[in-house]
Amino acid sequence: MFNKEVVEHISKLSRLSLKDQDIEVYTVQFSKILDYINKLNEVDTSQVTPTFQVTGLTNIERDDILCQSESREAFLDAAPQKQDGLFKVKFTS
Amino acid sequence: MYLPTIGLEIHVQLKTQTKLFCSCKNASGADKTPNVNVCPVCLGHPGTLPVLNHSAVDLILKLGLALNCEIPNFSKFDRKNYFYPDLPKGYQISQFDQPIAINGHLDLLNKDKTTKRIRIQRLHLEEDAGKLLHEEGNDNALVDFNRAGTPLIELVTYPDFHSAIDVKTFCQELQLIVRYLDISNADMEKGQMRCEVNVSVSKTDKLGTKVEVKNLNSFKVVEKAVDYEINRQSRALDNNEVINLETRGWDDERLVTYSQRSKEESHDYRYFPEPDLPPLKDLQTRSQELRRYITELPLAKRYRFLMEYELSYDTAYLLTNDNDLSNYVEQVISELQAWVNSTHPGADNENWDHVKGKLIKTCANWLTGELFRLLNLNQVFLRDIKITPENFAEFILLIHQSKVDTSSAKKLLEIMFNSGRDPSSILEEENLTAIDDASIIDKYIDEIIVANHQTILDYKNGKVNAINFLVGKVMHLSQGRIGPDLARKKIIDKIEISR
Numbered sequence: 001m002f003n004k005e006v007v008e009h010i011s012k013l014s015r016l017s018l019k020d021q022d023i024e025v026y027t028v029q030f031s032k033i034l035d036y037i038n039k040l041n042e043v044d045t046s047q048v049t050p051t052f053q054v055t056g057l058t059n060i061e062r063d064d065i066l067c068q069s070e071s072r073e074a075f076l077d078a079a080p081q082k083q084d085g086l087f088k089v090k091f092t093s
Numbered sequence: 094m095y096l097p098t099i100g101l102e103i104h105v106q107l108k109t110q111t112k113l114f115c116s117c118k119n120a121s122g123a124d125k126t127p128n129v130n131v132c133p134v135c136l137g138h139p140g141t142l143p144v145l146n147h148s149a150v151d152l153i154l155k156l157g158l159a160l161n162c163e164i165p166n167f168s169k170f171d172r173k174n175y176f177y178p179d180l181p182k183g184y185q186i187s188q189f190d191q192p193i194a195i196n197g198h199l200d201l202l203n204k205d206k207t208t209k210r211i212r213i214q215r216l217h218l219e220e221d222a223g224k225l226l227h228e229e230g231n232d233n234a235l236v237d238f239n240r241a242g243t244p245l246i247e248l249v250t251y252p253d254f255h256s257a258i259d260v261k262t263f264c265q266e267l268q269l270i271v272r273y274l275d276i277s278n279a280d281m282e283k284g285q286m287r288c289e290v291n292v293s294v295s296k297t298d299k300l301g302t303k304v305e306v307k308n309l310n311s312f313k314v315v316e317k318a319v320d321y322e323i324n325r326q327s328r329a330l331d332n333n334e335v336i337n338l339e340t341r342g343w344d345d346e347r348l349v350t351y352s353q354r355s356k357e358e359s360h361d362y363r364y365f366p367e368p369d370l371p372p373l374k375d376l377q378t379r380s381q382e383l384r385r386y387i388t389e390l391p392l393a394k395r396y397r398f399l400m401e402y403e404l405s406y407d408t409a410y411l412l413t414n415d416n417d418l419s420n421y422v423e424q425v426i427s428e429l430q431a432w433v434n435s436t437h438p439g440a441d442n443e444n445w446d447h448v449k450g451k452l453i454k455t456c457a458n459w460l461t462g463e464l465f466r467l468l469n470l471n472q473v474f475l476r477d478i479k480i481t482p483e484n485f486a487e488f489i490l491l492i493h494q495s496k497v498d499t500s501s502a503k504k505l506l507e508i509m510f511n512s513g514r515d516p517s518s519i520l521e522e523e524n525l526t527a528i529d530d531a532s533i534i535d536k537y538i539d540e541i542i543v544a545n546h547q548t549i550l551d552y553k554n555g556k557v558n559a560i561n562f563l564v565g566k567v568m569h570l571s572q573g574r575i576g577p578d579l580a581r582k583k584i585i586d587k588i589e590i591s592r
Binding site: 052053054057059060061062065067068069072075076083084085086087088089090091 | 109110111116117118126127128129130131132133136138144145146147148149150169175176178225226227232233234235236237238361366368370371372373374375
């Protein structure tokens with residue numbers, strides 16, 4: 001059953017702070033979305049093996065050989081905020 | 094009395110050149126400048142593809158074999174989803190339901206030569222997270238991704254421990270094994286090996302609520318934290334309190350555990366198969382090929398040192414606690430054996446068997462005593478030592494043959510330690526050879542007896558300790574080339590004759 005507590009739990013896992021009124025709205029919306037997706041459960045999959053991989057490849061490995069990236073500044077510049085060579089982010093606990 | 098039950102989760106940082114899924118350097122924490130060993134893969138940039146490091150798989154297979162694990166033929170990776178600023182992709186690539194090694198065990202050697210078996214549930218590969226640095230006074234955090242994506246083995250034991258000391262012993266033994274196999278340096282202070290303990294206590298067969306303790310960065314702390322938890326939980330239950338299922342940290346200042354953020358449940362991680370990494374097949378064949386790289390493990394070596402070298406448990410333990418050291422010991426012993434066999438050519442090592450007990454004991458005493466002292470004093474690692482095993486063996490033989498007495502031997506070893514020269518030539522040049530010419534010894538003894546008339550009288554009148562003074566005089570006069578035991582014997586003989 002999809003209720004308010006589930007939405008609150010998911011908001012906690014996704015580190016999103018929701019207002020009470022948002023929670024009400026999302027509870028309704030989430031339920032509808034799930035009901036829609038649940039239609040998939042009506043399909044008989046008892047004869048179908050799960051698919052995790054589509055390439056058919058196995059044992060793809062590389063040798064343990066160093067290949068250094070040399071664009072440190074470019075990586076740091078790509079982030080919204082940086083400081084002293086470090087990525088600066090909002091702390092979430 | 095409550096029976097504690099303890100299980101372990103141990104992370105070991107692998108000693109590969111590169112990270113687990115990209116070709117960035119795996120610096121094992123030695124990179125002081127932040128974000129130098131990063132690339133689009135380990136920074137979690139969109140559109141990048143992880144590719145598995147072949148060596149990392151070999152290393153975990155080796156550890157799996159060493160820990161008597163089953164290696165399933167098939168293994169795959171999974172995504173473990175959670176949000177934290179040190180995790181760039183929003184998920185960690187780990188292994189969930191099909192780890193690389195399962196159902197192993199590690200036997201711990203008890204003092205009475207019996208063993209205690211700890212079962213190992215699983216070993217899997219996963220990537221490490223980055224490092225967070227908090228900024229004081231605001232909501233921001235600074236992140237260094239040098240460590241992100243570096244390879245870890247996670248080892249999970251069954252809850253087979255019932256005391257803190259066994260937990261500590263297991264951790265030490267595991268550290269030794271991964272060092273023997275050159276899988277990891279496993280330095281706990283450097284975070285190369287991290288232990289988490291799950292502790293519960295109960296008076297019945299039904300296990301109590303388990304509490305996880307993290308941030309244990311030394312063997313001593315592991316032991317202290319387990320003991321602390323056992324006591325804390327027992328007291329709480331005595332007071333009819335409820336034990337919470339929680340994660341606790343260790344406060345090394347106050348020597349207590351403290352409650353940490355409540356952990357996400359396993360199903361909250363929404364594990365699912367990693368679509369970007371093709372699975373691994375034929376791991377059994379591969380592990381069989383790796384079996385020949387599994388060298389003799391600490392337990393077996395320890396047992397051999399006990400039986401073959403006739404060493405005591407403590408000495409055998411000490412000498413096998415470091416691979417460099419045990420190799421050195423074996424080289425020295427093999428030099429000793431070669432010498433005995435060549436100077437006493439006889440059938441079937443008969444002479445070696447006759448003297449090996451005494452020789453090896455002398456060797457072990459000098460190694461763990463004077464040589465350790467010199468290594469510590471000079472902050473030298475054994476692998477950098479200047480004394481070759483051949484020269485050390487020669488040194489032991491000189492003592493064995495009484496060609497040098499104990500006090501001169503100390504001097505001799507120190508010169509060898511500092512110079513790397515061979516002991517025989519030092520003995521000659523530094524005039525340390527014990528005097529074995531009886532007439533010269535007599536001359537020294539006579540000289541001392543004549544010069545210390547009063548002391549001789551004291552001795553004759555029953556002041557037995559007076560002899561020590563004379564022994565000291567003889568040693569001083571001969572510059573240590575007449576040993577104390579010989580000097581004592583000679584002096585007493587002379588005095589008795591003159592009575």
